[in-house]
Amino acid sequence: MLTIARDLLKRNSSPAFFGHARSLWRLSRFYGRLSKWYWSFFAGHTIASFFVKKTPKIQSFPRGQASELVTKLQRINVFAPTAMCRVMTGYGSDKGRGWHNYTTIYSVLFGKFRGAPLRILELGLGTDNPSLASSMGENGKPGASLRGWRKLFPRGLVYGADIDRDILFREDRIETFYCDQCDSQAIRQLWSQPALREEMDIIIDDGLHTFEGNISFLESSLEHVRPGGIYVVEDIVREALDNWRDVLETQYTKRFPGYEFALLELPNEANPWDNNLRRRLD
DSSP, X not given: OHHHHHHHHHHTSOHHHHHHHHHHHHHHHHHHHHHHHIIIIIIHHHHHTTTOOOOOEEEEESTTOOOHXXXXXXXXXXXSOOHHHHHHHHTTOTTSBTTXXXXXXXXXXXXXXXXXXXXXXXXXXXXXXXXXXXXXOTTOOTTHHHHHHHHHOTTOEEEEEESOGGGOOEETTEXXXXXXXXXXXXXXXXXXXXXXXSOEEEEEEOSSOOHHHHHHHHHHHGXXXXXXXXXXXXXXXXXXXXXXXXXXXXXXXXXXXTOEEEEEEOOOTTOSSSOEEEEEEO
């Protein structure tokens, strides 16, 4: 029926009118899918969150000195979607309420930066190259979360870095650079870029997702977060949690006495493997 109607319209209208009508039809189908996605997931979970409560498990370092912000994070219902979840999911990022539910935490953690002229850098653009260990698979959307940050922080400058040179790009308020997070020289070269010499408000490590890779990038990047800023390591696998507890308690709290560190385990029925975060709070 739809094919017949389309053919009749094509035969009995000008090419310009038919092209305009076809564009409107495709647009209506897109928004129809978006609306179905919204009502089937976000709206449903929002309603269910009045009855379902899931809060993160948080360990703060130094122990027994949790800040007001960490206390606030402990009360978040990570089952409940937020506006930030919708934005990130809309751009194709997996940070939203789904495989991960990091945006439920970020909505609170980054709340003070909304509307501010912040600077944010995220390591890991989401390469779709299957030959790389950090690949998101061939269905990955490189740069998805960077575009989400640009939308969420309308006065912010967004920077990204990745080992895959083929997906580096530059757009309005977004600039990306090469970096191998396991190579200390490559990390130094990253931070030597003129655009990155000023300190960051937020740094997010969403790169290789290995303990060694995380430590390598953190060791060379922590000093580039301004006072009051936030450093986040995403996707910590459960097998690495003990390693993180040990390094935070026995090393970092002594080496960085002016910093607060927090290790978060976020309950998520869709992902019991690596839905964890480590945050450095200043």
